[in-house]
Amino acid sequence: MAANRKSIGIVGSGSWATAIVKILCEQDITIHWWVRRESARTHIEKFGHHPNYISAAQLDRSKIVLHADVSSVLAAADTIVFATPSAFLKEALEGLTAAHLENKTIVSAIKGMIPGEQENYIIAEYFERFWSVSHDRFVVISGPCHAEEVAQEKLSYLTFSSPNMPLAEAVADLFACRFIRAHVTDDIFGTEIAAVMKNIIAVASGICHGLGYGDNFQAVLVSNAIQEIKRFVDVVHPIERDIKGSAYLGDLLVTAYSNFSRNRAFGMMIGKGYSVKAAQLEMNMIAEGYYSVRNIFENNRKYEVALPITEAVFNILYKGARPVDEIHNMTNFLR
Numbered sequence: 001m002a003a004n005r006k007s008i009g010i011v012g013s014g015s016w017a018t019a020i021v022k023i024l025c026e027q028d029i030t031i032h033w034w035v036r037r038e039s040a041r042t043h044i045e046k047f048g049h050h051p052n053y054i055s056a057a058q059l060d061r062s063k064i065v066l067h068a069d070v071s072s073v074l075a076a077a078d079t080i081v082f083a084t085p086s087a088f089l090k091e092a093l094e095g096l097t098a099a100h101l102e103n104k105t106i107v108s109a110i111k112g113m114i115p116g117e118q119e120n121y122i123i124a125e126y127f128e129r130f131w132s133v134s135h136d137r138f139v140v141i142s143g144p145c146h147a148e149e150v151a152q153e154k155l156s157y158l159t160f161s162s163p164n165m166p167l168a169e170a171v172a173d174l175f176a177c178r179f180i181r182a183h184v185t186d187d188i189f190g191t192e193i194a195a196v197m198k199n200i201i202a203v204a205s206g207i208c209h210g211l212g213y214g215d216n217f218q219a220v221l222v223s224n225a226i227q228e229i230k231r232f233v234d235v236v237h238p239i240e241r242d243i244k245g246s247a248y249l250g251d252l253l254v255t256a257y258s259n260f261s262r263n264r265a266f267g268m269m270i271g272k273g274y275s276v277k278a279a280q281l282e283m284n285m286i287a288e289g290y291y292s293v294r295n296i297f298e299n300n301r302k303y304e305v306a307l308p309i310t311e312a313v314f315n316i317l318y319k320g321a322r323p324v325d326e327i328h329n330m331t332n333f334l335r
Helices: 015-024 038-047 070-076 086-092 123-131 147-151 165-175 188-211 215-236 246-257 262-271 276-283 288-303 308-318 323-331
Strands: 007-011 030-034 064-067 079-082 105-108 138-142 156-161 180-185
Touching (some): 015 030, 015 147, 015 165, 030 070, 038 064, 064 070, 086 123, 086 288, 105 123, 105 165, 123 138, 123 188, 138 165, 156 165, 156 188, 156 246, 165 180, 180 246, 188 246, 188 262, 188 288, 188 308, 188 323, 215 246, 215 288, 215 308, 246 262, 262 288, 262 308, 288 308, 308 323
Parallel strands (some): 007 030, 007 079, 030 064, 105 138, 156 180
Antiparallel strands (some): 138 156
């Protein structure tokens, strides 16, 4: 199965989905884009940019067909990119069946997990278990790529993961353009889990910054964090991988340090004394790390990997632990 170069569907209309549309506008294809709000669809159609997310990104309206429902996007394209927050994926798929995704290439640009009754699922597992999408027609997008910099056409690197390497290469070719370099790997589990965990680390980084910890400590935190991610992914999916690659370490670094990182911003507010609810309301955007830390913490009950940073963030966000106390305790486990 090859990615369809004539048309591609986008499910999601936030900042990352908008950035993906911006990238794909560089190609000679038709983009079928689900935008939930009618006011946003009208604005995009008239002015060529999203009114709510990275509005600086100019979009080629001649290449975009806007849709009010997901089913019409699925009917119009054979390659579908899902770019919603993980917490809203089930809602986006409501009313659909596995038949709607049959024979489609499914591409996930979601850096989160789906909670289940007994375990939490990475996106590849979720689509396989509940939507009959086999891994050989599933591709994961990862890598250090903030939507805001895509809007500015700054050079960025993306990694496309699938056990079906020809398919990964075909999808990568769809995204490669003058400001996007695209690479492929078969590590579908490792790249997904690392993308989930780096959001947790970014929250921790923000909390520490909010508490007044300096750059010296941040370097220790992030160097320990990549080891924490490696310990977990090596137990969950033990294959040979280079954790120093941009899909792992690179994504961690940009999310932990960048001013564009919403997870870091969320953590900073927590460190400065905001409640979780107040920080979420102030953000007006989804910080995936809030959901991800619970997913990873619960999954780790069966693996029992040492995850001191993840545990600290979980205790702060879900158990009401005082950030100053919890982070101080966490420092005793770092080297």
